[in-house]
Amino acid sequence: MTLLGYFSLWLALVVGLWGAITGFVGGAQGRADLQQSARHATFALFGALLIAVISLEVAIFRHDFSVQYVASRTSRNLPTFYLWSALYSGQEGSLLFWAAVLSLFAALTQLLTGGRYRVYLPYVAAVTSLVASFFVSVMLFAANPFKRLAFTPMDGQGMNPQLQNPGMVFHPPMLYLGYISITIPFAFAIAALLTKKLDTEWMVAVRKWTIVSWLFLSIGLLIGMWWAYVELGWGGYWAWDPVENAALLPWLVMTAYLHSVMIQEKRGMLKKWNLALILGAWVLSIFGTFLTRSGVIASVHSFTESPVGYYFLFFLVAATAATAVLYVTRLPLLQAEATLESMVSREASFLFNNLLLIGLAFSVLWGTLFPIISEAVVGVKITYGPPTFNFVNIPLGLTLLLMTGIGPLIAWRRASTANLRRQFAVPVTVGVFALLILLVGGMRDGWALGAFSLGAFVVGTVVQEFARGARARNRQYGEALPLAVLQLLSRNRRRYGGYIVHIGIVLLFVGFAGMAFKTETEATLRPGESAELRARDGHMYTFTHLGISQYNALNRQVTAALLDVRRDGKEIGRLRTEKRQHVDALGNRTFEPSTEVGIMSGLRVDLYVVLAGLVNGTEQAVFRFTINPLVWWVWFGGFVLVIGGLIVLWPGGAPVALKGSRASHVQAGYAVKLEAER
């Protein structure tokens, strides 16, 4: 099987390069035979890479330890669940996973894109095939997943315990799906640049892909945060690690794009900017991959140092240069079809929203790279740690939260004073009211006050939008308000789904702000002894150590501590935290013992207990107790955000397609002046 996999990689390379050549040449010369060949090449590429993936999975499931990748990532007693995720738990396998998913997306694009957008498809096939070929060539020349060992060990080394967590089964593929799916809009952007068909059509063709990509990036980031929280044991979920930052960058840029593309669709403006955002998001996704795989910046995520980094650096530089040249040569063709009429308009507020999102992305990139810059320029090694990131980025984040509320309140084209007063009165009152309540309640943390009151303001804007829309439907169609809200959601998914996403963002900020009120303590407890920790909301939590038990599980020896938990003296449950010594099938110990956090999650606080270790091999144990307020809201906010994204993405909901140039119809609609709004 591994031989088959290896051959199919070579086949994929040949097919991929063929698809790239025929796509570009067929597109340029208008030759239908070559264009058809490029289209077929994307299907063949997917077929070849699928065979490679199946070959590797078969090797993993058969415990074929003659394959280096299988021997170094799995063991005979690894739970089946993690045998699946072993496919992408290492450098080589994740490259294969990446290439295979890209080829799947490329094939789907060729199948699902029809009608007027077909003109772009040869170039789209060329770009996707070229990118996939690059990944395949990295595997073939630097990181071969099918490389064999000179001998076959009795058992593999097993999977890193930290990766043996459900979060790690879903986080990497979700993030990869997000990264990879950016390639499709990018390919369309390149196709639009090459064909010089630079109106809004290509953006309509990739609208779903951009939302899919944003959604997967969001889910990937959120599951990554959840994994860090439940598995790593430091009590947080975001450490401004270079690789976390690298994943955040394309998300921020895609978020900016999803807003500004509305201006182009409705007003025919910002063509250069939108194109640049898509190209930039893709370059950043490759940059993120380069950071992860090169070891250029120390990070918990880094794969082992390998020549793979140089391949990615070369690819990053070459692709960025080629993209930039193509973009600059086409700039004269990207003229706006309308002009801005007022500083106080939806268009202008979206521009400021974009500025903030891109500013935040720049700030995160700057912080990530600043240690390298400092060392290169003044020769001083420095650390740009979480406190610095927070100092720089929290104000930007809160300003962005403010814009989340302001944006939807300002009318398209030109907002009048009366319009502003009508729109802002209720949400601002809600925000100020929330601020006052918190101040009276004794909260003094400036950033948290900002986050909560701005969050209330944004919720106010969303509720107001829903209420007005529902009331209008109620008056027009006589629908009951709950039905009217559902109708709003189903009939205008982008607008109202977007508002749900805004609610998700507010909840995330509420959760983030909760971290300002974290409390923690360490304690050494004998069985029967208790530690107390007061939460910032005044409740006293008592943790009583009940005892230590040791037992064997499938691939690990567990040492578990059980604790009785009381709030203000009243029992609320039990927590278990563990040390896990992983073993292979022969009982040999693999890896250092890892810690399994005990978490009791609630709406107000999370109780987070870590078993640090035992004293002199007795049941006397050292614990770290942390009270993390409002963390639950981060996960719930993420859930709401994803639901909102799915509503936006859900097919249908739009009225029948208009004949002729749809974009111009829409833009004409927005050119109508609403006199009463002046």
Next chain:
Amino acid sequence: MTHGVSRRDFFMLAIGAAGAVLQDTTSVGRVYDPDRAGRAQAPVTAADNDKNVQALEKRLRCSCGCGLDIYTCRTTDFTCTYSPALHQQVLRMLGDGKTEQEVIDAFVAQYGQVVLMSPPRRGFNLLGYFVPGVVLVIAALGLVWMLRRWTRESPAAAPTMPAAPPPPDASPAELERLRDELDRLPG
């Protein structure tokens, strides 16, 4: 026939029970295999839990390469040998009467600026702190300037647009509906 508990037996029993109680609070049973539970830990001391010590350690980076500060590393990664040693170094220095700033200075002298989780706000590092903000403010001003130019350039009715229709006599509800319909147009 029943035996009453003699006074002597009762006395011995009481001693035994007291002993058992005493034993419970002074010693604690060994676990089956301590090696499974990772490195043995020393009992937590008041200094370990001291908020000032923790705050100080949160400003200093562990040198194991984890990227975490000393406090977070020593209370998270129990396989790291560096952070407990660095923690002891901090405690020793504080025990020697050094102030927090002196401890930080000593760490910087020994390990270089890289040991600080936040680089000092002076010299080249100022760029690290303020470039994003300054760039953003400049970009915002640039955007305002550009928008002003655009709005000046654009006449009341842009040439590419159809002529404005007569002013509608619309209620807010109708305007809301119109906005909604416009939003729903596929574009």
